[in-house]
Amino acid sequence: MFKRIDHVAFIVKDREKSIHFYEGNFGFKKYYEQNVPVPTIEKIVYLKLGDTVLELIHMPEGQTNQGFHFCLESDNFDEDYARLKKAGIPIDTEAHPAGTREPSEEGWRRVVFVGPDGELIEFRG
Structure with missing residues (x-):
C-alpha cells in the first residue's frame, strides 16, 4: 500500500x-x-x-507550469504572508479564510503566490 x-x-x-x-x-x-x-x-x-x-x-x-500548484502549511501565517509580500513575490489569490477540512484547521487562512516559472505556491495556516 x-x-x-x-x-x-x-x-x-x-x-x-x-x-x-x-x-x-x-x-x-x-x-x-x-x-x-x-x-x-x-x-x-x-x-x-x-x-x-x-x-x-x-x-x-x-x-510553463500553468495550472500547477503545491501547498505548504505555515505555523505563522501572518508572519510568512507579510515576509513574502514584502519580498515582492506576486500574489495570485489574496489571503482569505480556508475551508476547515479537520477541526485542527479551524480559523486557518490561505493565500497563493506565484513562483519564478508560473507555478502556484499556496500556503495555509
Missing part, C-alpha cells in the same frame, strides 16, 4: 534562480543535483523542507 507522496516535480527555466527563490523565501535546502540523459533536460535538483521534497526539472526551453 502507498504511504505518502515522495516528491513534487515541476519545470524551471533558470535552475539557480529557482534554488535561490525556494531556499531564500521558503526555507528549502538543496540536497541533491544530477545530470539527466535526456536532451531537453539539463539537470534535476532536489530541495527539502522537513519531509517535503521539490524536484526542479531544469528545462530552459521547457513548457
Whole structure:
C-alpha cells in the first residue's frame, strides 16, 4: 500500500534562480543535483523542507507550469504572508479564510503566490 507522496516535480527555466527563490523565501535546502540523459533536460535538483521534497526539472526551453500548484502549511501565517509580500513575490489569490477540512484547521487562512516559472505556491495556516 502507498504511504505518502515522495516528491513534487515541476519545470524551471533558470535552475539557480529557482534554488535561490525556494531556499531564500521558503526555507528549502538543496540536497541533491544530477545530470539527466535526456536532451531537453539539463539537470534535476532536489530541495527539502522537513519531509517535503521539490524536484526542479531544469528545462530552459521547457513548457510553463500553468495550472500547477503545491501547498505548504505555515505555523505563522501572518508572519510568512507579510515576509513574502514584502519580498515582492506576486500574489495570485489574496489571503482569505480556508475551508476547515479537520477541526485542527479551524480559523486557518490561505493565500497563493506565484513562483519564478508560473507555478502556484499556496500556503495555509
